[in-house]
Amino acid sequence: MRLWPRGLRARLLVAFVLVTVLGAGAASWSSARSASDALVVTTQQRITQTMTDQIRAVTPQLTYPPDQATLDRLRAAVGVNTLVTYENLRAGAGGDTGLVTAALRTAVRGGERLVTQRITARDRPWLLIGTPITVTAPDGTQTPSGIEVYSVHDLSGVEQRIDGLTRSAVVTAALALPLAVLLALLAAGSVLRPVRMLRDTARRLAAGDMDARSAPHGADELAELTVTVNEMAGSLQSSMAALRQMQADARRFAADVSHELRTPLSTLTAVVEVLATTADGMAPDARESARLAITETHRLVRLVEDLMEVSRFDTGTARSHVEEVDVAGAVQDCLRARGWLERVEVAAPGEVRLRVDRRRLDVIVANLVGNALRHGAPPVLVRVAASPGQVRLEVTDGGPGLSEQVLPHVFDRFYKADIARTRTPGSGLGLAIALENARLHGGELTAGNASGGGARFVLWLPRNPEVAS
Incomplete structure (x- = not known):
């Protein structure tokens, strides 16, 4: 099945619309993607900064080594969904803090910096933050306290805002569609107008109007x-x-x-x-x-x-004198006048009446039968058949037939299949004249080969011919 349109106008419209919509969609999607990434990064920075500030505000008030009360106090300062650990002590275990991963714990214990991790759990996005607590000495040196703080934050709201940005990108691309179609129609019209003018000019030239011209507009291709x-x-x-x-x-x-x-x-x-x-x-x-x-x-x-x-x-002055003629009898008369009755077999269903120019029919039959006798071989057979709309006359011979090289040129003027036979009695015009006579009666003459071998010429003449008289 062919999906791509065939017409130049349709292809221009489709291509223009596709480029415009895809361009608008790509731009909108890129903007939405950038805005989404920026939103996630900004939200993560805000949450981590808030958590860092809360920890810094309470850290100087803590006692070391900490007890359970110290861990609870630190957890309360940071907020809900927070887990504070020190060796075997825990504060805030349970609930969403169970989402803290082993990978995050390993990263926090192996360094002295804040670590973040984004995961998807319970069909929702989450931000995990983990940081170790360090103790700053009066001389400014920092040592690990062994306290670890983990915070879990739900990013569903951020994801909803990202979905909103995506929908906005889709809507923007959809709104660009009618505008793209309108622009495509205008562009296609301006581009194809000269093409249509050239097409009309070419058609007029093909129809024979040699005065047809197109006025050029502009200076483009x-x-x-x-x-x-x-x-x-x-x-x-x-x-x-x-x-x-x-x-x-x-x-x-x-x-x-x-x-x-x-x-x-x-x-x-x-x-x-x-x-x-x-x-x-x-x-x-x-x-x-x-x-x-x-x-x-x-x-x-x-x-x-x-x-x-x-x-x-050639000059259009050939005229016919149409009369009621028995085609089978006219064929017999043609053969008798030239002494061919003994050499040619005639098969006819009896009397076949047709309005035709007897002299021109005689010329056609004489040329076809003479060609079969000169260049073919016995038996030469003339068959006459009739139908309600036309009369059919077929001439066949038992010779080698017409070769593929000769067949296209049989009715050409002065054409002879055998260049060595330059002195044959024929003028090279007989079959061409026979064809012109057939067309003068509104009929047709064709050449080919019989199924059993030999050349085969078939003449069709209409029952109600429109001939020049």
């Missing part, structure tokens, strides 16, 4: 990015305009050349037809040259016709 995008759009606009001009010039050149070649080719065709009738009476070398000239002339005529057809598609 986003403004620099906006200027760069505008420069890129200007460069792209210039390149697209030059490319369109080059394409238009190329189409016009092909159309003009094809048109200009029609008249001399018609004359040349008539000449080679006459030459064909007399070729049999020529010498072998002359007859071979004549037949080659006839073949190349016919190939040149087909190439020019294909070029003119392609130029019509």
